[in-house]
Amino acid sequence: MDFNFSEEQSMLRDTIASYLQDKYDFETRRKIVSSESGWRADYWKAFAEELGILGASFSEELGGLGGGALDNMIVMEEFGKALVIEPYLGTVIIGGGFLKHSGHTDAADHIASIVAGETTIAFAYAEAQGRYTLSDLKTTAKKDGSGWVLNGHKAVVVGAPFASHLIVTARTGGSQREASGVSVFLVDKHAKGVTTRDYPTVDGGRASEVYFDNVSIPADALIGAEGAGLPLVEKVVDEATAAVCAEGVGVMRKLHEGTLDYAKQRKQFGTAISNFQVLQHRMVDMFIELEQSVSMTYMATLKLGESDAERAKAVSSAKVRIGRALKFCGQSAIQIHGGMGMTDELAIGHYFKRGTIIEGLFGSVDHHLTRYERLSFDKAA
Amino acid sequence: MNLDFSPEDLAFREEVRAFIAENYPASLRAVQEEGEEMAKEDFLSWHRILAKKGWVAPAWPTEYGGPGWSSVQRYIWSEELARADAVPILPFGINMVGPVIYTFGTPEQKQRFLPPTLTGDIWWSQGYSEPGAGSDLASLKTKAERFTGDDGKEYYLVNGQKTWTTLAQHGDWIFCLVRTDPNAKIQEGISFLLIDMKSPGVTVRPIITLGGEHEVNEVWFENVKVPVENRIYEENKGWTCAKFLLAHERSGIAGVARSKRGIERIRQIAAEELADDGNPLIQDPLFRRKIAELEIDLTALEFTELRTLASEHAGKGPGPESSVLKIKGTEIQQRITELVLEASGNYGAPYFRGFPKEGGNALPIGPDHARRAAPTYFNVRKTSIYGGSNEIQRNIIAKMVLGL
Numbered sequence: 068m069d070f071n072f073s074e075e076q077s078m079l080r081d082t083i084a085s086y087l088q089d090k091y092d093f094e095t096r097r098k099i100v101s102s103e104s105g106w107r108a109d110y111w112k113a114f115a116e117e118l119g120i121l122g123a124s125f126s127e128e129l130g131g132l133g134g135g136a137l138d139n140m141i142v143m144e145e146f147g148k149a150l151v152i153e154p155y156l157g158t159v160i161i162g163g164g165f166l167k168h169s170g171h172t173d174a175a176d177h178i179a180s181i182v183a184g185e186t187t188i189a190f191a192y193a194e195a196q197g198r199y200t201l202s203d204l205k206t207t208a209k210k211d212g213s214g215w216v217l218n219g220h221k222a223v224v225v226g227a228p229f230a231s232h233l234i235v236t237a238r239t240g241g242s243q244r245e246a247s248g249v250s251v252f253l254v255d256k257h258a259k260g261v262t263t264r265d266y267p268t269v270d271g272g273r274a275s276e277v278y279f280d281n282v283s284i285p286a287d288a289l290i291g292a293e294g295a296g297l298p299l300v301e302k303v304v305d306e307a308t309a310a311v312c313a314e315g316v317g318v319m320r321k322l323h324e325g326t327l328d329y330a331k332q333r334k335q336f337g338t339a340i341s342n343f344q345v346l347q348h349r350m351v352d353m354f355i356e357l358e359q360s361v362s363m364t365y366m367a368t369l370k371l372g373e374s375d376a377e378r379a380k381a382v383s384s385a386k387v388r389i390g391r392a393l394k395f396c397g398q399s400a401i402q403i404h405g406g407m408g409m410t411d412e413l414a415i416g417h418y419f420k421r422g423t424i425i426e427g428l429f430g431s432v433d434h435h436l437t438r439y440e441r442l443s444f445d446k447a448a
Numbered sequence: 449m450n451l452d453f454s455p456e457d458l459a460f461r462e463e464v465r466a467f468i469a470e471n472y473p474a475s476l477r478a479v480q481e482e483g484e485e486m487a488k489e490d491f492l493s494w495h496r497i498l499a500k501k502g503w504v505a506p507a508w509p510t511e512y513g514g515p516g517w518s519s520v521q522r523y524i525w526s527e528e529l530a531r532a533d534a535v536p537i538l539p540f541g542i543n544m545v546g547p548v549i550y551t552f553g554t555p556e557q558k559q560r561f562l563p564p565t566l567t568g569d570i571w572w573s574q575g576y577s578e579p580g581a582g583s584d585l586a587s588l589k590t591k592a593e594r595f596t597g598d599d600g601k602e603y604y605l606v607n608g609q610k611t612w613t614t615l616a617q618h619g620d621w622i623f624c625l626v627r628t629d630p631n632a633k634i635q636e637g638i639s640f641l642l643i644d645m646k647s648p649g650v651t652v653r654p655i656i657t658l659g660g661e662h663e664v665n666e667v668w669f670e671n672v673k674v675p676v677e678n679r680i681y682e683e684n685k686g687w688t689c690a691k692f693l694l695a696h697e698r699s700g701i702a703g704v705a706r707s708k709r710g711i712e713r714i715r716q717i718a719a720e721e722l723a724d725d726g727n728p729l730i731q732d733p734l735f736r737r738k739i740a741e742l743e744i745d746l747t748a749l750e751f752t753e754l755r756t757l758a759s760e761h762a763g764k765g766p767g768p769e770s771s772v773l774k775i776k777g778t779e780i781q782q783r784i785t786e787l788v789l790e791a792s793g794n795y796g797a798p799y800f801r802g803f804p805k806e807g808g809n810a811l812p813i814g815p816d817h818a819r820r821a822a823p824t825y826f827n828v829r830k831t832s833i834y835g836g837s838n839e840i841q842r843n844i845i846a847k848m849v850l851g852l
Contacts, residue, residue, distance in 0.1 A: 195814070198793045200724045222814070223794040244726055266813065269799040269822040276813055335584040345839055394786075401658075401829045405582050405837060406612050409664075409830050411656040420658065420826065423789075424797055431790060433734045434724055 070365060072141070075134070080141045082118055087149040093414045096150055100271035106152050106229045114153065115184025121159055122182035129167060130179045136306065140313040140368045147317020150414075150421055152272055154187055154226040160310045162188030164303040165234055165251060169291040177253070189230035189256075190307075191221035191277050192300070199430040201236070201300050203244050206279065208237040208252060215239075215289070217254065217282040227275035228265040230256050235279070240294045251296040252288045259283070270424040271417065298375065305382040308429045309367045312382075315389045315425045316364050318418050319357045322400040325415045326350060329404055340403070349399050356392035363388045380442045383435035390432040393422040453520070461524050464503075468532045471497050476535055485661065486535070488571070488618040494535050495568040504566055505542045512550045512558065513566045519757050530705030538615070541565040541572040545623045547696055548640065548689050552681040561621075561642070573645070575610040575624030575667060576690070582612075582833075583840040585625070585690065586635045590669060592626035594676070602676040604628070604641065606649075606669045612834070616652050616665040619645045629684050640686035642678040643669075657830075659823030660799070694836065695770065701835055702777035704750045710784040711743055717791045717817045729791055742783055749776045768848035771841035778831035778838065785825040792818035799823070 072080065090110070099107055115121045123138040125131025132138075139160050146155060163181050166174040180186040197203030206219025217237060227233065233254045241248025254261065260282035263275035291299045327350060330341035340346055367385035371378055397419040401408035404415055426432070453461070472494065479490050498504035506522045508514030517525065529536070546565050549557055564570040581587040590608025597603050606626060616622065622643050629637030643650070649672035655664045681689050718730040718739070729735050756769050789796045795814030799822070832838040846852040 193794045195795075196722055196726075198722060198724050200726070203726065223797055225797075264813065267799045268797040269826075270797070272797075274797065334580070335582070335587070337587075343839070345842070398829065402832060402837070402839075405833050406577065406830075409657045409833065411658060411660070416658045416826070420822075423822065423825070427790070427793070427796060431793075433732070433790075437724070437734065 072137075075132075076137060076141055079120065079123055079134070079138060080145060083120060083142060083145040084148075086113075086118055087145060087151065091149045091151060093150075093417075096152070096271075099152055100267075104229070105267070105273040106154070108229075111153050111187070112184050114155075115182065121155075121184055124159060125163060125167065125178055125182060129175055130182050136309065136368050136371045139306075139310050140364065143310045143313040144317040144320075144364075147314035147319075147421070148321050150271070150318075150417055154189065154229055156307060156310055156314075157190050157226040157230065158186065158188045161190045161303055161307050162186070162232070162234055162253075164306050165253075165290050165299065168299060168302060169251075171287075171290055173287060186232055187226075187230045188232050188234055188253075189224050189227040189275075191224045191227070191233045191235045191254075192304075193222045193224075195220065195222045197222075199434045200244065201304060202246050202249055202297055204236060204238045204249065205243060206235070206237040208239050208250060208284070210239075211283065213286040215252065215284045215286070217252065217260075217279040217284055219279050221277040221279075223268075223274050224263075224277045225268070225272060225274045227256070227263055227277055228273040232256055233261075233277065234290070236296070236300055246297050248294050249297040249300065250293050251290040251300060252284055253290055254279075254282065254284055254288060268424065270421040272424075301375070301379065304429055305378055306371055308382050308386050309364065309371055311425050311428050312360070312364045312367060312385045312389045315393050315422060316357070316360050318422045318425065319353075319360055319392060319396050322396045322415065322418050322422065323350070323353045323357050325418070326353065326400045326403050329407070329415075333405075346403055349403065353396045353399050356395050360389045360392045376442055380439060383430075383439040383442070386430060386435040387432050387439065390426045390435070393426050397422040453524070457520055457524060460521055461528065464525055464528045465531075467501070467503075468528055468534060471501075472532055472534055473497070477533070480533065480535065491535065491538060491615075491618075492568045492571075495537055498537065499567050504537060504568075505546060507543070508546060509550065512546075512562050523754075523757055527705040527708075530709045533709065536706075538571075540574050540614070540623075541568075541570060543696055544574060544693050545572050545642075548623070548680060548693050551692065552640075552689055556677070557680065569620075571615075571618050571620045573613050573616040573619035573622040573667070575613060575622045575643070577610060577612045579609060579611050583837045585836075586638070586687070588625055588627060588638070590624065590626045591630065592628050592639060592641060592674065594628070597673070604639075604674045604676060604679070606641070606643065606672040606674055608669050610667045610669075611655070611664075613652075613665045613667045614663060616645075616667055617654065617662065619652070621645060622650075622667060623680075625686055625690055628686075632684060635687045637684050638686040638690070639683050640680045640689040641674055642680065643672065643674050644678075647672050647674070649673075658826035661823070661827060663827075695767075701770070702749060702753050702773035703781055704746065704753055704777065707746050707749075707777070707780050707784060710781070710788075711739065711746065713817070714739060714742075714784065714787050714791065717788060717815075720815065720817075721791050721793065735787075735791070738787060742780065742787070745776070745783075746780055749773065749780060752776070768844050771836075771844045774835060775832075775838045775841050781831050782828050785821075785828045788817060789821040789825045792821040796821045 120142055122131040123134045127133045158181055166177050208215040208217050233256050235252045235254050237250055238248050239250040260280045262278045265275045268274050331339055333340050363385040367381045370381035400415050401419055407413055408415055479486055502515050505514050506517050506525055510516040549561050578588045592604035592606045595603055595605055622645055624641050624643055625638050626641050627637055628639040649670040651668040653666045654662045656662055719728050721729040723729045723732040753773055795818035798813055
């Protein structure tokens with residue numbers, strides 16, 4: 068049993084942490100999220116070229132540094148601490164994840180382009196009616212000669228405004244909620260017939276509603292097997308969910324740390340409020356939530372390579388724990404900060420907002436609790 | 449014991465329900481449905497209609513313009529307002545400073561301030577909190593030093609800063625706690641002053657909160673001259689007014705009627721939203737359970753409030769029991785906003801305030817209820833902080849009720 072990071076992993080963590088500390092302080096981040104474009108393309112370039120982190124989790128054959136899920140976990144936790152907006156999750160973890168698991172003939176080329184910082188990807192999977200059900204799809208892809216024609220509407224596609232490409236789930240067969248008939252495509256965002264309505268999100272990010280109106284896509288846009296894409300989608304979404312758990316841990320660390328600092332400084336009734344037992348216990352509970360979340364994130368990340376059912380159970384249990392922990396830590400941080408916690412000026416509220424969005428990302432606590440129950444009680448699953 | 453309302457109370461309910469149905473402005477309904485920030489006139493239009501009818505200040509004695517309702521009638525009234533989703537009447541004039549003025553003010557002060565407070569011609573702001581003094585209200589630092597003006601009259605020179613001043617951007621007057629004797633013990637040496645916000649030296653600066661709203665402000669006083677006749681009650685005895693006001697502030701804070709309406713809305717939203725299995729969310733066992741628990745907790749709060757109300761009716765003022773109402777009431781309000789956000793699913797994330805609009809309307813992305821779900825959830829975190837944080841309320845119960 069060993070929960071230590073390798074030398075390479077520790078170095079990755081230190082590299083990112085020190086870069087973000089220098090270049091991505093809260094004021095800088097505030098400017099980024101309120102800017103016209105909503106992200107920093109030059110930082111993305113720096114992630115690729117100066118830091119080399121975009122390749123950290125890919126194998127050497129694919130032009131990466133030979134790491135894997137643990138490296139993604141490290142990056143995401145550091146990104147959580149700095150509330151980084153740039154699309155590592157969509158591009159490297161999700162886009163890269165689909166490509167490396169699919170055995171697509173051009174996977175290596177696409178991944179090389181991701182590693183170089185040239186391709187940015189957003190994941191267009193959710194639909195207005197589908198909540199968190201990955202197979203609930205009205206979007207269709209119909210055979211057209213050797214290629215496909217895509218029609219439909221995808222909801223709240225995070226990072227789409229910055230993306231050069233979209234990973235799109237669509238029905239190539241089956242009825243609206245059926246497990247079979249789901250296919251995955253890599254689509255050029257600027258293809259004819261793709262339109263977007265871009266908007267900000269409450270946590271400072273950007274997203275789009277994406278509409279496909281008779282979009283012609285070539286045969287090699289298909290990622291994975293035609294009509295049998297759902298297991299691949301579930302695998303990649305589990306990897307993404309484990310990654311947002313890590314991001315949640317980063318967010319939680321800052322919620323906890325910021326609250327401790329504030330409570331030690333802030334005086335009321337002639338003493339620092341950190342001396343009040345009721346607040347001490349609340350901060351202790353935040354600490355417990357944080358430590359349990361770290362454990363669950365490690366557990367889920369380490370089990371990503373297990374069988375589908377084992378992986379799904381591990382990820383869902385982590386997401387339940389982290390969803391609850393984020394709510395508790397976020398609400399506690401605001402409460403202990405008092406009125407100051409309510410202002411837009413302090414970073415703490417922005418951690419609370421990001422934490423709140425992570426709570427619902429790729430499924431709420433209830434969604435994952437139900438999934439866990441199904442996997443652990445129903446033999447048929 | 450008897451849970452029923454009397455026939456007179458039921459008739460009263462019919463009367464107010466009919467009045468609201470006929471008189472509540474349709475324009476306000478539109479503003480609320482859009483989820484936009486309300487303008488000053490939006491707040492005041494309903495206030496003025498009620499003032500004309502003589503119903504704007506249900507708790508005031510009739511001699512000062514109250515309707516003479518019993519506490520049960522007042523309860524029915526607030527239920528009916530919530531049921532109609534009516535814009536709340538701002539508490540600062542009607543529930544806070546008004547009662548202080550008619551209880552502690554001189555005849556001249558009553559004459560001068562009560563009528564325009566009723567009509568809405570004075571928009572009051574509350575100057576209690578300070579940057580260093582939130583729930584520890586008595587540690588406030590804003591000073592008021594007495595001096596004789598060139599005109600031979602007595603004035604206070606006010607210097608300091610107030611914060612979390614709700615809607616002060618519209619304020620005409622502000623009621624403030626100020627320190628008039630720096631050498632006295634902490635709760636002594638405080639006075640209750642009414643300050644004209646147009647006075648030279650008063651500056652209002654916005655504070656933008658988590659949901660992106662401009663709802664609160666900082667108010668700065670720099671050598672502001674305030675005539676001594678604007679002080680309510682005795683010099684250095686302002687704490688008496690402050691305690692009186694806080695008890696009144698807390699008595700309305702349970703918000704049972706609004707929370708009932710909030711739960712109705714959740715049921716409606718959950719009937720429209722689809723759960724993971726494609727069926728309406730209202731059929732999802734986990735979500736149903738949460739609504740059920742919320743309803744039961746609200747019933748417990750409601751009957752606790754009714755018991756408090758009945759004892760007030762019997763002549764007892766709002767006591768430390770109101771802290772129970774504040775704690776449970778705000779927790780329920782917060783849980784309601786959590787469930788609305790949860791019900792909104794992925795569409796809880798988009799954020800529209802201040803975003804470019806098309807054709808004068810917010811972009812029609814996602815269902816209407818989702819549009820304000822997250823900002824409201826963030827905003828309502830304030831309820832367990834303001835009016836004396838819930839931790840402070842627990843201290844009050846520990847000390848005053850349990851004798852700990």
